[in-house]
Amino acid sequence: DQQVKQNSPSLSVQEGRISILNCDYTNSMFDYFLWYKKYPAEGPTFLISISSIKDKNEDGRFTVFLNKSAKHLSLHIVPSQPGDSAVYFCAASARTGANNLFFGTGTRLTVIP
Amino acid sequence: DVKVTQSSRYLVKRTGEKVFLECVQDMDHENMFWYRQDPGLGLRLIYFSYDVKMKEKGDIPEGYSVSREKKERFSLILESASTNQTSMYLCASKIVSGANYGYTFGSGTRLTVV
Numbered sequence: 001d002q003q004v005k006q007n008s009p010s011l012s013v014q015e016g017r018i019s020i021l022n023c024d025y026t027n028s029m030f031d032y033f034l035w036y037k038k039y040p041a042e043g044p045t046f047l048i049s050i051s052s053i054k055d056k057n058e059d060g061r062f063t064v065f066l067n068k069s070a071k072h073l074s075l076h077i078v079p080s081q082p083g084d085s086a087v088y089f090c091a092a093s094a095r096t097g098a099n100n101l102f103f104g105t106g107t108r109l110t111v112i113p
Numbered sequence: 114d115v116k117v118t119q120s121s122r123y124l125v126k127r128t129g130e131k132v133f134l135e136c137v138q139d140m141d142h143e144n145m146f147w148y149r150q151d152p153g154l155g156l157r158l159i160y161f162s163y164d165v166k167m168k169e170k171g172d173i174p175e176g177y178s179v180s181r182e183k184k185e186r187f188s189l190i191l192e193s194a195s196t197n198q199t200s201m202y203l204c205a206s207k208i209v210s211g212a213n214y215g216y217t218f219g220s221g222t223r224l225t226v227v
Contacts, residue, residue, distance in 0.1 A: 006155075009153065038150075041221065041223065042220055043203055043221050044156070044203070044218045046215045089156060100144075100146060100171070101215075101216060105153060105155035106155050
């Protein structure tokens with residue numbers, strides 16, 4: 001049973017515009033959320049995270065928004081650049097007890113020059 | 114800088130062969146993980162380890178085993194490789210305590226079973 005879902009397998013955006021990647025989760029015990037970025041033939045790299053005590057976290061061009069009541073988070077990239085083209089994985093963790101992250105299926109972002 | 118090293122980037126093995134995928138981390142992390150990544154299925158957990166000689170099954174352990182004899186090394190073993198085990202294999206490690214619950218991943222091993 002997929003506890004973290006990314007319903008859009010792919011997204012194409014023009015360079016300079018905003019990219020919005022969405023993620024939904026089902027487990028209310030999740031209290032820490034992360035986004036990873038993955039290029040082909042490389043391992044995922046950490047991009048940005050958010051704790052459940054916040055509803056927004058910003059790092060340069062990347063902002064993650066968390067809506068706990070809707071069990072939804074999103075990653076905004078603005079402005080999008082061609083180098084942002086990659087697969088983005090959403091992940092969720094419960095701080096107590098769990099020793100692993102639950103990953104979504106990923107969204108392939110293509111930024112068109 | 115934190116490092117997780119997977120011994121091979123690309124491997125081609127024959128059906129029925131025993132395959133060893135090696136992973137080493139230099140961060141003194143307690144927890145280590147093996148995932149496989151397949152298109153449309155995301156990252157699926159095969160096995161993880163809390164500590165030396167400790168292991169737990171993940172979501173898809175069938176056909177795999179693991180070994181953790183030293184804290185820094187976590188090996189994934191395909192006892193008898195099959196074509197449906199053709200995949201990208203990713204190793205990760207994580208420190209137990211601390212505010213950041215993120216993982217550090219290796220570069221991955223692309224395994225093809227023919």
